[in-house]
Amino acid sequence: MTQLQIAAADGGSFSGYLALPAKTPAPALVVIQEIFGVNQGMRDLCDWFAAQGYVAVSPDIFWRIEPDVQLTDKTEAEWQKAFDLMNRFDQDQGVEDLKSTLSALREHDATTGKVGSVGYCLGGRLAFLMGSRSDSDANVSYYGVGLDGLLDELRQINKPLMLHIASEDQFVPKEAQDKITAAVAGNALIAAHVYEGNDHAFARVGGAHYDAAAAQTANDRSLTFFGEHLKS
Template identity: 30%
Template sequence: MRERRETVTVADGRFDMDVWVPEAGRGPGLLLIQEIFGVGSYIRKVAEDLAGRGYVVGAPDLFWRLQRNWEAEHDQEGLAGSLQLVGRFDFQTGVDDAEAALGVLSGLPEVAGGAGLLGFCLGGSLAYTLAARTRPAAVVSFYGSSVHDTLHLIDRIEAPVQFHYGGKDPYIPRDKVAEVERAAAGRDHLEVHVQEDAGHAFHNFEAPMFHHPEAAEASWRLAMDFLARHLPVR
C-alpha cells in the first residue's frame, strides 16, 4: 500500500488528512474518524488494516484548531491530556470538518465504488451525526458517546449504519445503549451490536486499560462483514 498526506481546505484554514491507498491502486473510500487520542499509532494501524482489505482510507486531523497532529500515548497521562483537549473541541465544527474531509476523499482519483465512514469513540459520534447530513455508502460507529442524546437524528439517516457498544462501558451506561437499540429496532438499515462483557474503547489494541481482545475480534468481524455487504471491494 501507499501512504500520502492530502490537505483539506475549509473557510477558516487547512488541515491534514493522511491517506492510505491499497495495493490495487483503487477501491472504495473510507473516512476513518479519530478517537480522542488523535491520529496516532492505533488509528494508523487500523487504516493499514483497512487499506490491506482494499479500501482507500483517509484519516483527517480533526483537532487541528486546538493542537495540530495530536498523538497521545495510550496511557493515563495520554488519556488525561486527550480528555482536556476534547473538552475544548467544538463538536459541530468537527462535523463540518469531517464533511469537508469526506468530500476530498470521495474526489480522489483512486476512490471508486462509493465512500463510507468508520469512527471510534468521538469519531463514532461524528460518523453518526455526519450520516444524518450526507449520504455515505455505509457507516460503522464504535461506541459513540453522544448518539443516545441525539436520537432525533436517526430519522434523517438513509445509509446503512452499524453501531457497536460495550455492555460495561462506564462512559455510556447500558440503559443508554438500550435507547439506541430501541430507536434502531424495525429499521432494516440499522444494526446495533453489544459486546456485553466489554467496556469503552474495547477495540483499541494500543490501550491496555481498554482493550478487550475477544470483543474486539468479534466486533471487527461484524464490521468487516457489514462493509463487505454495503461497501464492497470489487
C-alpha cells in the same frame, strides 16, 4: 507517512493520514479518531483497512484547536489533555470537516467514489452524525459516546449504519445503552450489536480493555458491512 491535504469548507486546510490499498481504484473510508488524535493506533487502523482493500484516511479533526495531536492512553497527563481537547472540540464544525474529507475522497484518483466512515469513541459519535448529516454511503460507530442525546438525528439517517456497543462501557451507562438500542430497533438501515462483558475501547489494540475475541467479531462485522455497501 503519506498525508492528504483537505480543503476546509470555510477556508484553510488540514491534513489526514492516508493509506492506499495494493489495487486502486478502491472504495474509501474516513477513519475518525478517538480523543487522542491521529496517533499510531489510528494510523495502524488505516493501514489495516488499506490491507482489506480500502483507501483509508484519518483526518486531523483537532486541527482548529491544536494541529497534529498524537497522544496515547498510557499516562494521566495524556488523558487529561485528551479530555480537554474533546471538551473544546466544536462537534458541528468537526462534522463539516469530516464532510470535506468525504468530498476529497470522492474526488481522489485512487477511489471509486464510494466512501463510508468508521469512528471510535468520539469518532464513533461523529460516525453516527455522518449518517444523519452527510451523504456517506455507509457508517460504522465503535462505542460512540453520547449517542443517547442524538436520537433525534435518527429521522435523517437514510444510509446503512452499524453500531458496536460495549455492555459495560464506563462512558455509556446502561440506561443510555437501552435508550439507543430501543430507538434503533426495527430500523432496517441500522444494525446494533452489543458486546456483553466488554468495556469502552474493547477494540483498541493494546488498550486496557482490549478484548481480542470481541474486537475480531466487531471488525469482521464491519468488513462484511462495508463490503456489502461500498464494494458492490
